[in-house]
Amino acid sequence: MKILNRKFYAQDTVDVARNLLGKVLVFGDKQGTITEVEAYLGDDDPACHAFGRLTERKKIFFGPPGIAYVFLAYGMHWCFNVITEPVGKAGCVLIQGINDTFGPGRISKLFGFNGEHNGLDITSGPITICEGSHDFDIEITPRIGLSQAVDWPLRFVAKQANMI
DNA sequence: GCTATGATCATA
DNA sequence: ATGATCATAGCA
Numbered sequence: 001m002k003i004l005n006r007k008f009y010a011q012d013t014v015d016v017a018r019n020l021l022g023k024v025l026v027f028g029d030k031q032g033t034i035t036e037v038e039a040y041l042g043d044d045d046p047a048c049h050a051f052g053r054l055t056e057r058k059k060i061f062f063g064p065p066g067i068a069y070v071f072l073a074y075g076m077h078w079c080f081n082v083i084t085e086p087v088g089k090a091g092c093v094l095i096q097g098i099n100d101t102f103g104p105g106r107i108s109k110l111f112g113f114n115g116e117h118n119g120l121d122i123t124s125g126p127i128t129i130c131e132g133s134h135d136f137d138i139e140i141t142p143r144i145g146l147s148q149a150v151d152w153p154l155r156f157v158a159k160q161a162n163m164i
Numbered sequence: 165g166c167t168a169t170g171a172t173c174a175t176a
Numbered sequence: 177a178t179g180a181t182c183a184t185a186g187c188a
Binding site (some may be wrong): 038072079103106144145 | 169170172173
Binding site (some may be wrong): 055057071073074075076 | 182183184
């Protein structure tokens with residue numbers, strides 16, 4: 001399978017999110033088709049972790065693209081993100097759905113993600129994303145589960161795909 | 165050093 | 177609708 005190169009991630013966050021649909025997330029022996037993603041823009045996005053004051057944790061948003069950003073939400077659930085856009089620009093894509101499994105927390109539980117995977121290079125590390133099917137429609141909806149900027153249409157869902 | 169809070173999920 | 181549960185941020 002063809003692994004997505006860094007150039008793929010160095011695009012506009014929305015484009016990356018769009019293109020990420022139908023791709024295959026690979027981690028060790030496990031793999032699954034990405035069916036649902038969300039774009040987080042950083043600079044202008046109040047809901048993004050990169051919004052506001054720059055902190056140690058947020059620096060990864062401004063670093064090189066193609067990096068895994070894993071964070072713990074509510075003390076229980078790890079969420080898996082991919083850093084997008086070139087160095088100096090904040091942006092990331094939250095992987096929300098894999099195959100039939102929905103919810104960022106569930107995915108990380110399935111794949112066994114934890115804090116150690118934060119900052120990994122997903123163009124060369126144990127975690128990679130490969131090319132997949134293009135045979136599906138993309139549905140764009142407002143984001144969910146947020147407290148701010150909820151109405152922004154930055155959620156992308158693969159509709160009725162011919163999955164691998 | 166201590167406290168508040170959050171891109172969630174499971175349960176009632 | 178509400179509780180579980182902990183890494184990070186912000187402040188004393």
